Amino acid sequence: MSKVNAGPSIFIPTDKNIFDALQHKKVTQGELVTFLRKRGILVALGASKQELIEKICSLTLSYADINWIGRLLENPNRKDKTTHANLKGDVEDKHITGACSLVKANLSADGDDSVKMTKSGNKTTLTITYVDQDFTKTELRQRTVKTCEIQIEKGKDGVVMKLPSTKKAREISEQLKTALKAQVTKDSGEELEEFSISLESMPVAAIRSQFFDFLIRNVDGFEFDNVSSVDVYHLEQGLRDEFEEEGAEARLASYINKAALAGEGVLESTEFKQLHTRGFYIYRIIWTAVDKSFEGPKVEFEAQFGQPDSCTEFMYTVRGLYPYNSRTAEHNVTRKGVSPYENDKYNLRLRDSSEIALKMAVDKYGA
Incomplete structure (x- = not known):
């Protein structure tokens, strides 16, 4: 049986959801005026933001209108901290390319993530664009489009994997490590030694x-x-x-x-x-x-x-x-x-x- 690509349940925001979302500082007065004018409603230049919000909330909003509000409230990618791990051993370019291709195929098949692989010199980069949901925020502010880059740099002793310190990046990096170790073991029979910064063994x-x-x-x-x-x-x-x-x-x-x-x-x-x-x-x-x-x-x-x-x-x-x-x-x-x-x-x-x-x-x- 073929896999059915079904999306999540349809969410219908209430008037209060829309009102709370439009109150956010990211929604400017100019955006509200432009929206109303596209709907054929002319407003005075001196109209307050509160008046504009009340007018919009009284209208029937379409799916495209809800998406417009969501895009206004999307959080830009904040600067995440960086972490890294070393995989020591005899790693060849074909092993890195093979591991990245496998992870890219798995991510593309299992979800809506957009994955791009690039190579420059001794560095191979996986760029993943995904939607992050934060259910602690109000309904129309939960969706955030994020991008994370995982960089694999080949050196004389193995490879260094550099990545953002986010849950998504860590999950993908674990898949990459597993795939890369399997590639090397299959070709040479050797196992890669993983090295990361940790003081767990020194509890003093x-x-x-x-x-x-x-x-x-x-x-x-x-x-x-x-x-x-x-x-x-x-x-x-x-x-x-x-x-x-x-x-x-x-x-x-x-x-x-x-x-x-x-x-x-x-x-x-x-x-x-x-x-x-x-x-x-x-x-x-x-x-x-x-x-x-x-x-x-x-x-x-x-x-x-x-x-x-x-x-x-x-x-x-x-x-x-x-x-x-x-x-x-x-x-x-x-x-x-x-x-x-x-x-x-x-x-x-x-x-x-x-x-x-x-x-x-x-x-x-x-x-």
Whole structure:
């Protein structure tokens, strides 16, 4: 029996759904005026947004009209953090192409995802366009069209898989890893060794914090500047003796497993030092570092573990940069976004530094 490509149940928005959706700031007064004029309704230029919304809600809206509202409310792709994994072994171009083609065929057959595969030099990229549904939002704001890119870069020791730290990207990357491992095993009989940034095997607070301390101070080509935000986590090391006499601060710390500190010089603050001595460790950090190149910018970085209790799902991002002002001989105080080229360049520095920081922790303390 052939597969029936049936869509979801038809959703008919109520007047309140439409009214709430049109109240959103993304729906401008100009859009509402244009809509009414297309329906043959002329409105005064001074008409308020509220009056326009009430008029539209009184009309009978078609399927195309509901789609128009949905498109106005779609969220643009936000900048997701980046994560990566290494697959070490003898990987050939044909293995990568074969794995990508297989995953592309599976995604295209199983759903409405649009998948594009491109190759440039030693990099192969899968670009997936999909619809994400967030049912925590109001009805007409639940649909978001998103795009994620998974890049496979071939090197002398294997491949590096770079991807956004989203659920969709992780699911597809697991399919790619499985397909790639199968391709290599089929041809050579060897198994690829997977490597990712994780401190799960080192459940010691001091080690986990030192990983971040080494990372922020050793990004290649940068001079450490300042830490502006730190999130810490407390992993219970065992049951406390209920008869043990404790001070008020110790009892309070035993009830808290997460804390966030923000401000200049967080690592030197008294509050951070108190938490650190009680078994809290860093799992997320935001810091700035200055590019050592001539009149280089000051760049703001962020790194964290998505699962703070196990210190897994490591991710990182470039939050922005502060350009150097040659007139004042200082960096600007206003942060600006980074270009795609700068984002890739700085993310590569973070990737390399995180691997070196993990190696330092393993060499010093053992896994």
